[in-house]
Amino acid sequence: MTDPRAQAVLDFWFSAEAEPRWFGPPVPAFDQEVTARFRATYVDVKVQRLSAWTSDPAECLALVLVLDQFPRHMFRGTAEAFETDAMALDAAREALERGHDQTFEMRKRWFFYVPFEHSETLEDQDISVALFRTLNHPSPSVMEAAERHRSTIGRFGRFPYRNAALGRVSTPEEERYLKEEPWP
Template sequence: MFSPKRSSPHHPAGWLVDVQRRAPSHCEVCAKLFRNLIFLRTVTIAPLSIIQFWRDEVRPERWFAVDPNLDALIRTRYEALWRDARAGKLTDWAMTPEGTLALLIVLDQFPRNMFRGHADAFATDAQALALAKQAVARRIDERLPAVLRPFVYMPYMHSENLADQDACIALFLDRLGPDTMNLPFARQHRDVIARFGRFPTRNAALGRPNTPEEAAFLNAALKPH
């Protein structure tokens, strides 16, 4: 009885089967395209666009406000960029004053909006502080507009180390003057660290139990003045 010849890689039918075996699935193609889009989304964001967003779109009146809509906007636009910064993929930004400022905003300010009330809000504080200290040592802050210069000093203010708090006050006095509106807030932060050695307001997010004194402090802060 005649039996049909089996297809081989050299036979047209065999070639088709071979191609089908090697061809990526639809899901694989979609996944690759998604990864490429995320890559392009992060690498095409320029440092200057971060500064423009913070200065012109957010504006000073919302820099320190509790605004859920702003928090959601920053997370949608910049969470992927923040994760790249956390992974050390944006270190080249620190080669210029503008890039340094933008990276400090990404590392120190954005997570406080994106992850308000959660531990990730403070996840890149150490990176931001190290970068801020480098910038101050190189006097990069003095090459920035005065209205934006405080964001070089904010990582000091956010530190739970008393020496950093003292340095923060000294920087505001020395490089922005005694009339800067940030000075009273810097002194308040310093007083909290001098008293507790940490910020009690972070305890819940970081899973730290309150001491009785911290609990009393937090309860007093919640009472209307």
């Protein structure tokens, strides 16, 4: 039986109301709702009180969402938005090792792959592109996004759009890139 907190995460994230907010422009009211509903769960996950969630496919999917997607809404524009990326990537790796991703339909499966896309290492970006290719998603934008992330890491070794939030100094080339290709 799925932990009720994990089920609440999945019910919310895969609802008709939330789905249009996944990758679109920021919606402050949605960010506030994620924070109000799931900040306590995020804190529990962050301090690894819910590490048992990796053994169950549904709970593991919820874990990845809480570590990877929710901080981007709760802490948008700050370093904290990326603070649990490594934990999300570890959970995603474990999910793939256990075959959890294969138990879900496409729109849920790809959230096991997004932490690789969010990684600032080229090796993880290569894994991301390969994983997204296996989805055979009908929208070319899904594959284009994976390839764009990989290209950015290949070019800069990091995501320049994170520089301000992370207190990193942008190179002149990164500054030009950010002006020419606003992200995301």
